[in-house]
Amino acid sequence: MSDDEVLLSHDDGRGVRTLTLNRPHRKNALDDALWRALRDALAAAGEDREVRALVITGAGGAFCSGADISGGPRAEHPTYRMRMLSDVALTLHELPVPTVAKVTGVAVGAGWNLALGCDLVVATPSARFSQIFTRRGLSLDLGGSWLLPRLVGLQQAKRLALLAETLDAEQARTLNLVTWVVPESEVDAFTDGVCDRLVGGPPVALAQSKALLNEGVDRTLRDALANEARAQGVNFATRDATEAFAAFAQRRDPHFTGTWAVPPSLTDMNGSARSPGPGHEERLRQAD
Structure with missing residues (x-):
């Protein structure tokens, strides 16, 4: 070649x-x-x-x-x-x-x-x-x-x-x-x-929307709604959702990165999920 x-x-x-x-x-x-x-x-x-x-x-x-x-x-x-x-x-x-x-x-x-x-x-x-x-x-x-x-x-x-x-x-x-x-x-x-x-768009959300549209042409409404719910869960696990709300409130353009919103403290050294323990909701708010 x-x-x-x-x-x-x-x-x-x-x-x-x-x-x-x-x-x-x-x-x-x-x-x-x-x-x-x-x-x-x-x-x-x-x-x-x-x-x-x-x-x-x-x-x-x-x-x-x-x-x-x-x-x-x-x-x-x-x-x-x-x-x-x-x-x-x-x-x-x-x-x-x-x-x-x-x-x-x-x-x-x-x-x-x-x-x-x-x-x-x-x-x-x-x-x-x-x-x-x-x-x-x-x-x-x-x-x-x-x-x-x-x-x-x-x-x-x-x-x-x-x-x-x-x-x-x-x-x-x-x-x-x-x-x-x-x-x-x-x-x-x-x-x-x-x-x-x-x-300039949110990369994870764009990928989710593209996949939903591609899959939706063959699916029932019930399938599409289930897929949309799954996709939104993925989107809310990124910092882009928080960034979009903050940019709207501050009247500025958002900066999307597609990075994960879950702080590293919630995973062990091998990347495996572990119990977040008490106070994890407050830590999430602080991380955002």
């Missing part, structure tokens, strides 16, 4: 990591090396607690022209490659940090579904989108069969999948497949501004 198949740019001052698909000579089509690099880069971003937001984009004026099929049929069974695609889609979907796709030029096939797998999509007027699979004698992959009906409804999803139409950025936005359409000259600054707002 070439070291420059995926470019990593981590702004330590902001906590934003950018993954740039870097095969411009193929309009960033995903070959085996790029699939592996993307999977590993996504996993690394999810494990790095310094990363508070992730941007995926493409080099050379294109986002991604889908899977690279230039080599023709292969000897190996396709299930091996599909396993790699599934790993990428699931890792992206389950990342605990907010993700933003910055799309210029083409985003087709698996490339479009890579963008749709992100939480937010910023596109320029030059962006073009297509579920191109049927033109290649293939069916949807990289999560498209799950994503499209949830984003546009079943009938429109069938239109996009069966007819493989090409949409411009405004058409995609009308169908709720693009969050914002921004002029080319402004897209970098606009995406930076979105990321600044995400980085």
